[in-house]
Amino acid sequence: MSEFLELEARDGVRMTWNVIPGTKQDAASCVVPVSAIYTPLNPNPAIPVLPYAPLRCRICRSILNPFSVADFGSKMWLCPFCFQRNHFPQQYSAISQSNLPTELYPECCTVEYMATAETGPVSPPVFLFVVVTCMIEEEIGYLKSALAQAVELLPDQSLVGFITFGTYVQVHELGFGLLPKSHVFKGTKEIKKDQILEQMGFLTGKTKPTTGGRIMAFIGGPSTEGPGSIISKPLSDPIRSHKDLDKGSAPLYNKAVKFYEEIGNQLVHQGHVLDLFACALDQVGVAEMKVAVERTGGIVVLAESFGHSVFKDSLRRIFQSSDSDLGGLSFKSGYQVRNDDIRGRVGVALIEEKLVQHRLRWFGHIQCRPPEMRVHSGRLKCADNVKRGRGRPNLTREESAKRDLRDWNITKELGMDRVAYLRSTAPRMSKFKASLDLVLPWRSYQHHDGQMRLRSTTISRRWVAGSGSVQELITGFDQEAAAAVMARLVSFKMEAEVDFDPVRWLDRALISLCSKFGDYQKEAPSSFSLSPRLSIFPQFIFNLRRSQFIQVFNNSPDETAYFRMMLNRENVANAVVKIQPSLISYSFQSGPEPVLLDVSAIAGDRILLLDSYFTVVIFHGITIAQWRKAGYQNQEGHEMFAQLLQAPQEEADSIIKERFPVPRLVVCDQYGSQARFLLAKLNPSVTYDSDSPPPPGGDMIFTDDASFQVFMEHLQRLAVQ
Numbered sequence: 020m021s022e023f024l025e026l027e028a029r030d031g032v033r034m035t036w037n038v039i040p041g042t043k044q045d046a047a048s049c050v051v052p053v054s055a056i057y058t059p060l061n062p063n064p065a066i067p068v069l070p071y072a073p074l075r076c077r078i079c080r081s082i083l084n085p086f087s088v089a090d091f092g093s094k095m096w097l098c099p100f101c102f103q104r105n106h107f108p109q110q111y112s113a114i115s116q117s118n119l120p121t122e123l124y125p126e127c128c129t130v131e132y133m134a135t136a137e138t139g140p141v142s143p144p145v146f147l148f149v150v151v152t153c154m155i156e157e158e159i160g161y162l163k164s165a166l167a168q169a170v171e172l173l174p175d176q177s178l179v180g181f182i183t184f185g186t187y188v189q190v191h192e193l194g195f196g197l198l199p200k201s202h203v204f205k206g207t208k209e210i211k212k213d214q215i216l217e218q219m220g221f222l223t224g225k226t227k228p229t230t231g232g233r234i235m236a237f238i239g240g241p242s243t244e245g246p247g248s249i250i251s252k253p254l255s256d257p258i259r260s261h262k263d264l265d266k267g268s269a270p271l272y273n274k275a276v277k278f279y280e281e282i283g284n285q286l287v288h289q290g291h292v293l294d295l296f297a298c299a300l301d302q303v304g305v306a307e308m309k310v311a312v313e314r315t316g317g318i319v320v321l322a323e324s325f326g327h328s329v330f331k332d333s334l335r336r337i338f339q340s341s342d343s344d345l346g347g348l349s350f351k352s353g354y355q356v357r358n359d360d361i362r363g364r365v366g367v368a369l370i371e372e373k374l375v376q377h378r379l380r381w382f383g384h385i386q387c388r389p390p391e392m393r394v395h396s397g398r399l400k401c402a403d404n405v406k407r408g409r410g411r412p413n414l415t416r417e418e419s420a421k422r423d424l425r426d427w428n429i430t431k432e433l434g435m436d437r438v439a440y441l442r443s444t445a446p447r448m449s450k451f452k453a454s455l456d457l458v459l460p461w462r463s464y465q466h467h468d469g470q471m472r473l474r475s476t477t478i479s480r481r482w483v484a485g486s487g488s489v490q491e492l493i494t495g496f497d498q499e500a501a502a503a504v505m506a507r508l509v510s511f512k513m514e515a516e517v518d519f520d521p522v523r524w525l526d527r528a529l530i531s532l533c534s535k536f537g538d539y540q541k542e543a544p545s546s547f548s549l550s551p552r553l554s555i556f557p558q559f560i561f562n563l564r565r566s567q568f569i570q571v572f573n574n575s576p577d578e579t580a581y582f583r584m585m586l587n588r589e590n591v592a593n594a595v596v597k598i599q600p601s602l603i604s605y606s607f608q609s610g611p612e613p614v615l616l617d618v619s620a621i622a623g624d625r626i627l628l629l630d631s632y633f634t635v636v637i638f639h640g641i642t643i644a645q646w647r648k649a650g651y652q653n654q655e656g657h658e659m660f661a662q663l664l665q666a667p668q669e670e671a672d673s674i675i676k677e678r679f680p681v682p683r684l685v686v687c688d689q690y691g692s693q694a695r696f697l698l699a700k701l702n703p704s705v706t707y708d709s710d711s712p713p714p715p716g717g718d719m720i721f722t723d724d725a726s727f728q729v730f731m732e733h734l735q736r737l738a739v740q
Contacts, residue, residue: 023497030129030476031061033591035504038495041484049492050532051501052508058590059474061129066474067121068131073475074111074122078103083122084477091115129476145232146173147180154239154325158298161326162237165334172338186244190219206244233317234286235294238303239325246278249304258302261571261579275307283311294318296334297577298325305577309584320680321581332681493536496552502559503586503594510568510583521569529560533738544735561702561730562599562616582633585680593632600631600700605667607659617702617727621689623716628667629697632678635671637686638697640716644688689718702727
């Protein structure tokens, strides 16, 4: 899959099918939806930044791209989307085959524009810290220390606000050093927005309505007052669990979700992001606040304490990364997709819809043909003639562009249904030799230095149809992207559909896929085989069935909401690590090497390094642990053992250094209590009822779950029927 990785590194795009099925029947039998996973702010320093405005088609407003056809003689270019011929402006008068503008180079599928009229004026970034004070003194001390470090790392031109809340809400004015001043509001009293604006003097012109802002909320406990409360005040009342939510016995849940949904709508309307830092041993309401965080594209960090490295290092990394043009925060951003048949999206986004001149506009500017369009606003099933959206209709392009907020490295999934488009435009598509051109976001965002920028990505994929297309579809299958899409899709269905059985749904999808693309003789399971392009996909599905995205047992609603939010916002590589963790072995016999995610990988003289994204585990075999406790690594003549202990620690440090949020590091020994962090992720090929015991120094897993070998036997038997 090296070619897919190269495309992702360059443009931030991975597609499940890089050869598109051209008929409705072919698309349906492929099981895995035709989808594109796009990272809008893909950190690629090679992306050119152009100091002028983009050149757009005068009909569909698509941006000049490498797939446009240029006529150097007449100084005109052909739009690959609406086939409109457009004149090059005067500044392109010197264009020729040997003197191409940057946008037409084949390797420049992604470009960025700055200092343009349509991106808007330079504005300073705004940070509003909202801090809970109902915590023990030790936790407040940890939080004060972390915030002091964060403020020191803010860009110099930043505007900073500070709010604390407990029983009362205090809005502090930071311009008074010796004589602190704050506005105080009673937490139990409902106050209208206009009252707040008038009391604080915002109506006199002290606010910046067009400036992007980030509201960073630091929560150390559950809300017990007001419409956003998730639990009553008596300590005897238990906090809601997954079972309570399933049975509908959590009376405050729906009310709180509706409250935070309204908050999210207001934030989007104002152009602000809500970032959530939830640090407590118990739940704080992440499941309820999820809608507001996702709707604004905010950051979420979940930790046990404000003194934990997961919180402290993650907060520090946010502002340290703002030194980079592509790795830092962005503000007041939205994206616009130009394509003739976008089916839907599973991820974090807010859709605005507007029918103007027979074109449907999302996020202010997405052109489509309404009779052929299926509109989905966060839902996968919707009648063809139903339009769903959030917020106010009939917005101008400038108003709509302000409504969708994004931050760094949020990844979107766009699902495409090509059928109606290909049928209706086949004669015109013939001149492009059956290719698919898709402009993925023209994405405007406010850089941390205040400069508005616009990024455009254009990709092209060919499509095939007919009986001989199966092998071509296989060559274009990206099994890692497919695993990420299926994980997002099943997680969404678990939240949106009543009585949905995720394991059964995944099993049926995998059986159908293997029946379609497998090589076998009917009713002969032993003859079954899969192409290398699909051979790892069943293993991804096996681990997805056992992952925290599907299995909610032993996880709180807050943890489940956090895991799914992080799945929706990460790129393919990170999503795959969450679904199927990586396992590396360290031993005297060989250097570091990947091993199967199986209990058979455990040995007494081996160190294992597990990366499951949220947790990094260094696992010492029993013999290694005994030598370490005896202090052999500190004795002369045992330098090799000291190096063996140090190698996985260095690799773990490098993983932690590159990841956000910072993962939890667990160092454990075989048969120790924390060994469960590793054992829970391993394939149970050896259990307590296995026919043969584990080898000396090995281990077993006490579970009744089926192993991957049994899973594959059932899959082969059902696929060939």
